[in-house]
Amino acid sequence: MNLNVVLPFASSALSFLFFVMLIDQWRERRRPYQLVWAIGMLWYGLSAGTEWIGSAVGWSEPLYKAWYLIGAIWVAGWLGLGTVYLLARTRFGFAFAVSLFLAGLFTALTQSRYEYSQSGDAPIVYFLVAMGLAGGIVILSLRRSPRWPTLAAVAIVGGSIVSAVMVGAVTLPAPGWVVDPVTHIPTGELFPGYIRLLTPFFNITGAFALSLGAIYSAYIFMPKRRVIRYEIRLDRGAGALIRNLLVAPVAITVNLIASLPGTVGAFLDGTINSRIPATILIAVGGIIPAVTSGLNRFGATSGFFVGELLGVVFLFAGFLVSIEVFREVRIPFTKVILWHRTAEEPS
Numbered sequence: 001m002n003l004n005v006v007l008p009f010a011s012s013a014l015s016f017l018f019f020v021m022l023i024d025q026w027r028e029r030r031r032p033y034q035l036v037w038a039i040g041m042l043w044y045g046l047s048a049g050t051e052w053i054g055s056a057v058g059w060s061e062p063l064y065k066a067w068y069l070i071g072a073i074w075v076a077g078w079l080g081l082g083t084v085y086l087l088a089r090t091r092f093g094f095a096f097a098v099s100l101f102l103a104g105l106f107t108a109l110t111q112s113r114y115e116y117s118q119s120g121d122a123p124i125v126y127f128l129v130a131m132g133l134a135g136g137i138v139i140l141s142l143r144r145s146p147r148w149p150t151l152a153a154v155a156i157v158g159g160s161i162v163s164a165v166m167v168g169a170v171t172l173p174a175p176g177w178v179v180d181p182v183t184h185i186p187t188g189e190l191f192p193g194y195i196r197l198l199t200p201f202f203n204i205t206g207a208f209a210l211s212l213g214a215i216y217s218a219y220i221f222m223p224k225r226r227v228i229r230y231e232i233r234l235d236r237g238a239g240a241l242i243r244n245l246l247v248a249p250v251a252i253t254v255n256l257i258a259s260l261p262g263t264v265g266a267f268l269d270g271t272i273n274s275r276i277p278a279t280i281l282i283a284v285g286g287i288i289p290a291v292t293s294g295l296n297r298f299g300a301t302s303g304f305f306v307g308e309l310l311g312v313v314f315l316f317a318g319f320l321v322s323i324e325v326f327r328e329v330r331i332p333f334t335k336v337i338l339w340h341r342t343a344e345e346p347s
Contacts, residue, residue: 011044285313
């Protein structure tokens with residue numbers, strides 16, 4: 001049995017099933033985060049599908065380009081954008097702005113460390129774009145404007161279009177694709193630096209938003225114990241605003257840890273909000289493929305397909321548990337309900 005064929009096939013099949021269920025739910029409820037997550041899972045399924053075809057039949061330049069564009073660049077960004085829309089009415093905009101800043105910074109640092117060829121001014125441009133977007137989202141979040149997710153969407157959609165043009169136009173050295181000589185898993189080595197540097201920009205932003213957003217969502221709905229208090233308000237003066245912005249990450253972390261015993265107790269007595277275990281599963285599902293794809297980027301390819309499959313398994317489990325996404329499971333595009341849960345019923 002060739003695991004390089006079996007694992008991507010399983011990842012692709014489960015991703016497409018998940019995509020169909022999300023589209024079906026979006027048709028029923030019209031929540032924007034469901035549509036964006038559906039697009040993200042479509043990219044997940046297509047990316048894994050290219051790996052399956054490449055491993056089973058053989059790689060080609062168009063297939064290799066599609067794999068890199070969809071999997072290495074698009075997937076994480078679109079899944080993270082879905083979480084952005086889910087948390088649009090919270091203070092998560094500040095965290096997303098930080099993720100953009102870190103993505104731009106890491107992109108620049110990656111180039112200075114590895115000196116990818118044909119990078120040109122791309123590291124500086126990507127960093128400046130990240131800084132501008134992060135600053136805009138911070139300003140909108142401070143004003144409690146509901147438009148900050150729109151700015152995040154402009155970044156992801158615009159970046160997806162630009163990356164598609166870049167990947168489509170580039171000419172790769174023969175044979176037009178490359179795989180690890182030992183594991184036979186594809187790597188991105190043939191792409192020029194200005195394209196390779198798009199992957200940390202998208203992946204850090206997307207994985208951070210998906211995973212940290214899931215943890216933040218769990219924090220919102222868990223029975224909280226507030227050891228450290230903070231309040232982000234514009235009417236308290238610039239000094240107080242800056243202090244609270246600096247205190248907020250520490251306060252959330254400390255309060256989350258202090259709230260864990262009460263959360264465990266709620267889980268044991270069956271009163272826990274379903275969003276908490278769901279978001280924990282989603283966080284795990286975002287972290288695992290982020291780690292394995294990062295290792296793949298730096299030459300450790302053996303866990304890539306395993307991490308990809310585990311990622312979609314945990315994401316699917318998390319979304320199924322969450323009543324915010326799935327209050328009922330039915331045969332897609334029919335009225336045949338397989339399972340239903342009311343909003344008050346504990347998971």
